[in-house]
Amino acid sequence: MKREPPRSLADYAPLAFPAVMLVVFFVVPFSTMIAVSFFRRQQGGFYTPDFVVDNYARFLTTFFGGVLGFSLMLAIMVALVCVAIAFPFTFLLAQTKRRVQIVWLVVMLSVLSLSEVIIGFAWSTLFSRTAGITNLFVWLGLMSEPQALVPGFGAVLTGMVYQALPYTVLVLYPAIVRLDPTLTEAARTLGASPLLAFFNVIVPTLRNTIVATLIMVFVFALGSYLLPQILGRPQHWTLSVLITDQAIYQSNMPFAAAMAVFLVLISLSLVALTLFVGRRETA
Amino acid sequence: MKSLLHRNIGRRAVLGTGLAGAAALAMPTVLRAQDRSIKVGVYGGYFKDSFDANIFPEFTKATGIAVESIAEPTGEAWLVQLSQAARAGQAPADLSMMSQTSTLKGQEQELWTPLDPSKIKNFDGLLTNFVSTYPDDRVAGVGAVAWYITLVTNTDAYPEAPTSWAALWDPANKDKLGLLALVSNSFLLEVTARTFMGGTDALDTEEGQLKAFEKLAEVKPNVRLWYRDEAQFEQALKSGEIPMGQYYHDVTGLAAADGHPVRSTFPEEGGILDSGNWVLSKASDKVEEAHVFIDYMSQPEIQSLMSRKVGTAPTLKRDLLDLTDEEFAAVSSDIDPIIPRYDLYISKSDWLNQKWTELIVG
Numbered sequence: 295m296k297r298e299p300p301r302s303l304a305d306y307a308p309l310a311f312p313a314v315m316l317v318v319f320f321v322v323p324f325s326t327m328i329a330v331s332f333f334r335r336q337q338g339g340f341y342t343p344d345f346v347v348d349n350y351a352r353f354l355t356t357f358f359g360g361v362l363g364f365s366l367m368l369a370i371m372v373a374l375v376c377v378a379i380a381f382p383f384t385f386l387l388a389q390t391k392r393r394v395q396i397v398w399l400v401v402m403l404s405v406l407s408l409s410e411v412i413i414g415f416a417w418s419t420l421f422s423r424t425a426g427i428t429n430l431f432v433w434l435g436l437m438s439e440p441q442a443l444v445p446g447f448g449a450v451l452t453g454m455v456y457q458a459l460p461y462t463v464l465v466l467y468p469a470i471v472r473l474d475p476t477l478t479e480a481a482r483t484l485g486a487s488p489l490l491a492f493f494n495v496i497v498p499t500l501r502n503t504i505v506a507t508l509i510m511v512f513v514f515a516l517g518s519y520l521l522p523q524i525l526g527r528p529q530h531w532t533l534s535v536l537i538t539d540q541a542i543y544q545s546n547m548p549f550a551a552a553m554a555v556f557l558v559l560i561s562l563s564l565v566a567l568t569l570f571v572g573r574r575e576t577a
Numbered sequence: 578m579k580s581l582l583h584r585n586i587g588r589r590a591v592l593g594t595g596l597a598g599a600a601a602l603a604m605p606t607v608l609r610a611q612d613r614s615i616k617v618g619v620y621g622g623y624f625k626d627s628f629d630a631n632i633f634p635e636f637t638k639a640t641g642i643a644v645e646s647i648a649e650p651t652g653e654a655w656l657v658q659l660s661q662a663a664r665a666g667q668a669p670a671d672l673s674m675m676s677q678t679s680t681l682k683g684q685e686q687e688l689w690t691p692l693d694p695s696k697i698k699n700f701d702g703l704l705t706n707f708v709s710t711y712p713d714d715r716v717a718g719v720g721a722v723a724w725y726i727t728l729v730t731n732t733d734a735y736p737e738a739p740t741s742w743a744a745l746w747d748p749a750n751k752d753k754l755g756l757l758a759l760v761s762n763s764f765l766l767e768v769t770a771r772t773f774m775g776g777t778d779a780l781d782t783e784e785g786q787l788k789a790f791e792k793l794a795e796v797k798p799n800v801r802l803w804y805r806d807e808a809q810f811e812q813a814l815k816s817g818e819i820p821m822g823q824y825y826h827d828v829t830g831l832a833a834a835d836g837h838p839v840r841s842t843f844p845e846e847g848g849i850l851d852s853g854n855w856v857l858s859k860a861s862d863k864v865e866e867a868h869v870f871i872d873y874m875s876q877p878e879i880q881s882l883m884s885r886k887v888g889t890a891p892t893l894k895r896d897l898l899d900l901t902d903e904e905f906a907a908v909s910s911d912i913d914p915i916i917p918r919y920d921l922y923i924s925k926s927d928w929l930n931q932k933w934t935e936l937i938v939g
Contacts, residue, residue: 335927337923337925337926337927352931357934361938418809422813422818424818425816442801442818445801445802523806524806524809528803528937528938529938531938536938539930539934543759543761543762544761544927544930545653546927
């Protein structure tokens with residue numbers, strides 16, 4: 295079937311709905327945020343429409359640079375850990391019977407029904423000194439006395455990986471299930487061990503899927519603000535936590551908006567960079 | 578229950594009965610057809626529920642003025658709404674419960690109608706910190722509700738109650754404290770100033786504020802949790818996971834009464850006394866009713882009733898009240914309280930917030 299290039303206005307009509315959605319739910323709110331980020335903050339009051347760059351100037355310090363750097367690093371680590379766990383898991387899942395697959399997928403989906411608050415509190419209890427898993431280790435004789443594993447970086451990372459893992463599996467699943475099984479068979483026939491076949495054939499074949507998943511989990515993790523608060527110390531608070539503080543507790547909308555715009559721009563450019571590098575390598 | 582289910586009633590009829598029941602329960606807040614009425618904004622949730630149940634019906638009975646209570650959001654959202662509505666000549670509520678910082682912010686815009694002390698019988702019995710005034714001494718607000726933040730401990734971990742806020746600085750308490758996460762709700766600068774610098778006046782200058790920050794930085798190694806969410810700390814305190822910190826006096830008392838191993842101590846330097854005011858929007862024409870309401874609320878009997886039923890600290894001098902020692906201790910203390918420096922959170926809020934964030938995050 296040959297696809298005709300659109301000629302009349304009516305041919306473009308199917309685009310109207312997505313375009314309207316994009317304008318209403320992205321362009322308008324984001325533009326409002328950009329506008330507010332240039333407003334003048336009135337201390338002890340609110341803000342007045344204006345065009346000042348003070349809000350951006352306040353952000354450009356080593357302090358906020360450090361927080362931004364930590365947020366990015368955390369999101370990247372969550373993405374890497376999630377894909378590193380989810381990819382082999384989904385691959386093995388795809389080899390099993392249909393019935394087993396369905397059970398696993400339903401279990402994964404049920405995790406999505408938990409709110410971030412419940413996940414945070416559950417992990418903080420599991421990692422606590424008084425009721426946590428270290429008590430189990432003491433009972434097994436692995437440790438001499440129970441320890442608190444929360445708050446800390448490990449706890450934040452665990453909580454966020456737990457939250458993002460179902461999404462990762464769900465994004466990887468369709469691509470992995472559709473993978474041509476003859477690829478592995480051919481590799482095996484040519485003498486590759488299962489592990490070698492996995493890394494030299496399966497992983498490169500699904501490279502685009504993996505990159506897309508990494509980006510999705512990265513963006514998902516970047517917006518997290520509740521888990522770092524519940525499971526981390528202040529040095530593990532992400533930029534999103536500080537944005538919330540400014541917007542809700544300090545009523546400093548212009549500064550909160552400036553930080554949010556900055557965060558969006560940085561993450562967009564990182565995504566663009568990833569795609570650009572990916573395309574050059576394929577070319 | 579079983580017979581009810583088996584009886585031959587249509588589903589719709591059951592639903593209808595339920596709705597009628599719910600409407601009947603909601604009646605007290607609905608404006609009744611009376612000549613005089615007033616709209617009163619109270620913090621949504623616990624305060625509104627308690628006021629609707631215990632205070633407003635009594636007020637209507639005593640004065641014939643109907644009360645329409647309005648749930649207001651905490652934080653500054655309500656101030657913004659009142660201020661914008663007033664510009665259009667509207668008052669979403671005549672009287673509102675307003676935090677001290679928001680009261681001051683409203684004063685800058687002359688948003689509050691000045692109150693007439695002569696129409697409030699017990700005005701002279703009010704503790705001085707519960708009267709907010711404009712710079713020219715006109716009364717902008719009168720204390721509505723007050724509560725203490727004190728030094729709390731888990732009794733299993735600390736058989737002996739600490740006596741001073743200085744316990745927060747004790748190296749023996751490494752990694753054991755839970756403190757509030759924001760400069761404007763923890764009031765730890767004031768605590769530092771009262772405990773180590775002779776009083777909150779030491780915070781008048783930037784030099785003094787910096788010194789307080791420096792002293793406060795020494796607490797950091799002891800802090801396990803900087804909390805925004807109360808439930809997070811309360812749970813950890815009860816279980817002994819985080820055995821010491823700052824928390825609300827009345828809530829801790831209730832938890833102890835429920836058998837949890839927790840206690841609230843008024844340190845010798847005093848507890849932190851935070852509060853909200855009654856303020857009257859300048860767009861309201863219910864000036865007369867508002868004064869009747871504030872007069873009613875500031876009576877010793879009503880203040881005692883609130884202490885017993887709502888758990889708030891009384892706004893009147895103690896000798897006017899009929900609270901027993903035990904009832905008084907459940908909500909307040911005779912020790913001179915630490916009154917937060919609300920003025921600083923107006924004039925220097927961004928600077929203080931920045932320094933504070935750098936202190937705890939850095």
